[in-house]
Amino acid sequence: MTSSALLTIILMPFLLLALATVLTWVERRLLGLWQDRYGPNRVGPGGLFQAVADGIKILFKQDWIPPFADKGVFILAPAIGMMTVLLSFAVIPFTMGIGIASNLNVGLLFILGMMGLGVYAVVLAGWSSNSKFALLGGMRAAAQMISYEVFMGLSLLGVVMMAGSFSLHDIVTAQAGLWFIIPQCLGFAVFLLAGIAETHRLPFDLPEGENELGAGFHTEYSGMKFGMFFIAEYAGIVLISSLVTTLYLGGWRGPLLPPAVWFLLKTGSMVAFFILLRASLPRPRYDQLMALGWKVLLPLSLLNVMVTGTLLMLRASL
Amino acid sequence: MHALALLAASVTVIGATMVITRKVAVHAVLYLVATMLGLAALLVMLGGSFAAMLEIIIYAGAIMVLFVFVIMMLNLGQPDSAREKEWLRPHVWLGPGVLAAIICAELLYCIVPLSDSVPSVVPITAHDVGLSLFGRYVLMVELASFLLLAGLVAAFHIGRNRVEDR
Numbered sequence: 127m128t129s130s131a132l133l134t135i136i137l138m139p140f141l142l143l144a145l146a147t148v149l150t151w152v153e154r155r156l157l158g159l160w161q162d163r164y165g166p167n168r169v170g171p172g173g174l175f176q177a178v179a180d181g182i183k184i185l186f187k188q189d190w191i192p193p194f195a196d197k198g199v200f201i202l203a204p205a206i207g208m209m210t211v212l213l214s215f216a217v218i219p220f221t222m223g224i225g226i227a228s229n230l231n232v233g234l235l236f237i238l239g240m241m242g243l244g245v246y247a248v249v250l251a252g253w254s255s256n257s258k259f260a261l262l263g264g265m266r267a268a269a270q271m272i273s274y275e276v277f278m279g280l281s282l283l284g285v286v287m288m289a290g291s292f293s294l295h296d297i298v299t300a301q302a303g304l305w306f307i308i309p310q311c312l313g314f315a316v317f318l319l320a321g322i323a324e325t326h327r328l329p330f331d332l333p334e335g336e337n338e339l340g341a342g343f344h345t346e347y348s349g350m351k352f353g354m355f356f357i358a359e360y361a362g363i364v365l366i367s368s369l370v371t372t373l374y375l376g377g378w379r380g381p382l383l384p385p386a387v388w389f390l391l392k393t394g395s396m397v398a399f400f401i402l403l404r405a406s407l408p409r410p411r412y413d414q415l416m417a418l419g420w421k422v423l424l425p426l427s428l429l430n431v432m433v434t435g436t437l438l439m440l441r442a443s444l
Numbered sequence: 445m446h447a448l449a450l451l452a453a454s455v456t457v458i459g460a461t462m463v464i465t466r467k468v469a470v471h472a473v474l475y476l477v478a479t480m481l482g483l484a485a486l487l488v489m490l491g492g493s494f495a496a497m498l499e500i501i502i503y504a505g506a507i508m509v510l511f512v513f514v515i516m517m518l519n520l521g522q523p524d525s526a527r528e529k530e531w532l533r534p535h536v537w538l539g540p541g542v543l544a545a546i547i548c549a550e551l552l553y554c555i556v557p558l559s560d561s562v563p564s565v566v567p568i569t570a571h572d573v574g575l576s577l578f579g580r581y582v583l584m585v586e587l588a589s590f591l592l593l594a595g596l597v598a599a600f601h602i603g604r605n606r607v608e609d610r
Contacts, residue, residue: 235497238505239500242504243477243500246509249512249513261516264516265513265516268509275506
């Protein structure tokens with residue numbers, strides 16, 4: 127292992143955590159813009175240091191573990207959430223050279239596996255809190271995330287079939303002529319919806335659903351443990367955005383500008399799109415969410431697999 | 445590589461031991477997840493990274509979450525664990541335990557001659573898995589899909605909302 131690779135491994139988590147922290151401010155400013163108000167604009171230039179102020183505040187808050195909670199699991203849950211998201215970034219190719227294990231031959235499956243393990247953070251937080259709101263939030267999260275994982279995996283099959291590899295590096299290389307968003311538009315739509323549900327972001331934030339469940343699965347959390355859920359959620363948004371960039375928007379590819387800038391631009395606009403969704407869409411009912419998943423997205427993603435397979439076979443036989 | 449394999453194997457074995465000794469069901473499931481992850485690490489070292497990822501996605505990521513989900517729904521408490529303790533008297537588990545120990549010893553005895561040489565790790569790619577699944581073992585795949593379909597139909601039948609029940 128070269129020293130530059132080692133440096134990437136050490137620097138990456140810090141960069142991602144800083145990025146996620148800044149995103150909390152970006153989100154509030156953008157929400158303010160789209161909802162015709164200011165948002166935080168007092169601390170530092172344009173309110174930029176609001177994120178730092180919030181970070182310091184949350185570190186000094188009392189870190190309270192409820193006496194009725196299952197202590198070990200209660201502490202473990204936010205750590206699982208954080209770890210799985212950060213580990214997923216290991217296989218993302220930021221540019222041709224930058225990336226930790228972007229050439230892993232089962233890279234895409236690794237990310238799906240990490241997302242599958244990420245469910246535990248929410249479910250165990252809900253269970254170990256030993257309170258009704260948290261338990262309800264945890265159960266909703268389990269059903270929602272397991273269901274949407276199915277469609278997420280199926281929608282990715284089209285991309286894998288076209289690229290002929292699970293390695294994210296190969297998938298970006300395969301998009302040399304045409305970004306996969308055009309031949310795989312159906313898969314893209316399903317993946318995006320599943321990605322929102324998987325990060326339990328608005329409008330699919332039913333596990334939190336503050337108007338009905340208090341704060342859902344993290345009702346009993348305080349201080350930095352809550353902060354870890356919060357940061358993991360933002361890192362999750364960045365993860366889904368960079369996945370969309372890698373799988374459907376051609377990764378680092380683009381004319382004129384250097385590859386890293388293209389990657390950041392594409393990922394940044396996807397993150398902004400996530401925030402726009404939050405600013406503009408109401409939250410559906412839980413049964414509507416599940417019905418959308420199993421009755422619309424599942425057939426659509428299966429159709430996508432079938433059509434892609436047929437076209438690829440036809441092209442190969444010509 | 446050898447030390448890593450031993451580490452993963454010991455995590456797996458310790459995890460499996462903890463699974464059967466924990467009193468709280470969710471803790472047991474968590475140790476089972478750790479066991480699955482240890483197994484996945486071993487599979488990676490043996491060259492089967494595709495199988496390892498499937499192990500993580502399907503067993504650790506989906507089936508175990510369903511276990512936790514069901515445990516959360518049942519919400520087991522003190523009376524349940526007292527009843528469970530009742531079932532675990534020595535005269536209940538001693539006989540099966542001895543028999544299982546004999547089988548385990550025999551298994552260990554049988555695999556000792558096989559264990560000393562793992563010549564070279566040949567990576568098994570998704571391509572190879574696909575070829576053997578849909579080539580040589582296609583009948584097995586079809587039979588498994590029949591089984592899954594039967595399970596699906598049965599679950600649908602049990603969960604159906606009959607009109608006369610309302």
